[in-house]
Amino acid sequence: MGAAVIVEGLRKTYGALTAVDDLSFTIQEGEVFALLGPNGAGKTTTVEILEGHRARTAGRVEVLGQDPWRAGPQLRERVGIVLQEAGFDDEFTVREIVTLYRGLYPRRLDASAVIDRVGLTDKADARVKTLSGGQRRRLDLALGLVGDPDLLFLDEPTTGFDPSARRRAWDLVEDLRSLGTTVLLTTHYLDEAEHLADRVGVVVRGRLVAVGTPAELGAGHRAAVVTFRLPDGIDGAELPPLVGTAVREGLEWRLETAEPTAALHALTGWALERGVDVPALTVRRPSLEDVYLGLVGDHDDAPDAHADADAGAATKAHGPAGAHRRGASRGTRDEGRRR
Numbered sequence: 001m002g003a004a005v006i007v008e009g010l011r012k013t014y015g016a017l018t019a020v021d022d023l024s025f026t027i028q029e030g031e032v033f034a035l036l037g038p039n040g041a042g043k044t045t046t047v048e049i050l051e052g053h054r055a056r057t058a059g060r061v062e063v064l065g066q067d068p069w070r071a072g073p074q075l076r077e078r079v080g081i082v083l084q085e086a087g088f089d090d091e092f093t094v095r096e097i098v099t100l101y102r103g104l105y106p107r108r109l110d111a112s113a114v115i116d117r118v119g120l121t122d123k124a125d126a127r128v129k130t131l132s133g134g135q136r137r138r139l140d141l142a143l144g145l146v147g148d149p150d151l152l153f154l155d156e157p158t159t160g161f162d163p164s165a166r167r168r169a170w171d172l173v174e175d176l177r178s179l180g181t182t183v184l185l186t187t188h189y190l191d192e193a194e195h196l197a198d199r200v201g202v203v204v205r206g207r208l209v210a211v212g213t214p215a216e217l218g219a220g221h222r223a224a225v226v227t228f229r230l231p232d233g234i235d236g237a238e239l240p241p242l243v244g245t246a247v248r249e250g251l252e253w254r255l256e257t258a259e260p261t262a263a264l265h266a267l268t269g270w271a272l273e274r275g276v277d278v279p280a281l282t283v284r285r286p287s288l289e290d291v292y293l294g295l296v297g298d299h300d301d302a303p304d305a306h307a308d309a310d311a312g313a314a315t316k317a318h319g320p321a322g323a324h325r326r327g328a329s330r331g332t333r334d335e336g337r338r339r
């Protein structure tokens with residue numbers, strides 16, 4: 001199997017702001033790859049460059065063997081796109097707009113089947129303007145799928161979904177994986193990346209700070225975390241030497257240690273000797289969430305050009321041309337659609 005997407009040394013600047021800074025990663029055919037990062041990290045910018053909707057400042061990008069900025073319709077016909085926010089004509093019904101988009105692709109799925117797959121069958125004849133936010137997002141998904149893509153870009157596919165709609169969207173991505181579709185999704189939800197992605201790239205301030213399977217990302221951080229409260233009437237100074245240093249966090253004490261067995265032995269042995277109980281004692285391995293928060297925290301301490309991080313998330317829609325259509329002319333390849 002070859003690479004579906006190759007990104008090498010990708011950079012994108014907007015004036016003085018560096019939105020994407022020397023990003024490199026590869027997505028294999030059939031792989032579900034997640035770009036995970038906080039708002040303003042540069043995820044949408046990266047995806048839009050890969051879609052051919054945005055020019056890059058530097059670096060090499062290959063999508064299904066072609067440079068998306070130069071490629072013609074043959075590439076766009078094989079790629080499905082679900083933008084972070086898309087706009088379409090509100091007066092259309094769900095079925096009408098799915099049928100319209102379907103017409104843009106040479107290889108296409110049945111409109112009703114796609115509507116059903118995203119769970120909008122009972123809204124098929126409703127006008128788009130009457131849909132809730134989550135239902136619109138499902139329509140976005142339908143439009144990304146209707147051309148039966150080899151590669152699907154999903155930019156924050158479940159933002160705004162309620163828990164059951166989110167599960168449904170997850171199931172859909174899993175279906176796509178089993179059908180062999182390559183998926184690049186972006187998300188700021190860690191559980192989503194962990195649940196869906198074969199591999200995750202963590203992006204902070206335009207830089208890739210970690211990449212690997214969810215298990216690999218967690219594995220570099222083997223220290224266990226022991227937390228407890230002090231027994232009644234006992235002062236922190238009375239604690240025995242533990243393997244590692246316990247730090248006080250509010251009422252709790254927290255100890256990170258590579259030797260949790262020995263640390264627990266020291267702590268519980270001391271407590272038993274004194275005939276006291278150690279309240280709220282827990283020991284756990286750091287989850288991917290701890291690792292992620294650590295990575296974001298480490299790389300996110302200096303307020304600089306990314307201070308306006310939420311601006312990217314607040315962008316508003318553009319028209320249907322270029323939103324999902326692939327066979328269409330590249331009319332929306334503008335740099336100015338964001339405020």
Ligand SMILES: Nc1ncnc2c1ncn2[C@@H]1O[C@H](COP(=O)(O)OP(=O)(O)O)[C@@H](O)[C@H]1O
Nearest residue numbers: 014019039040041042043044045309311312338
């Ligand atoms: N057209 C634009 N002009 C200027 N700055 C932009 C533009 N688009 C995005 N940005 C900025 O680039 C950074 C990355 O944005 P974006 O790629 O939308 O991040 P994400 O999708 O990870 O939230 C943000 O600081 C954002 O404000």
Ligand SMILES: [Mg+2]
Nearest residue numbers: 043044084312
């Ligand atoms: Mg975004």
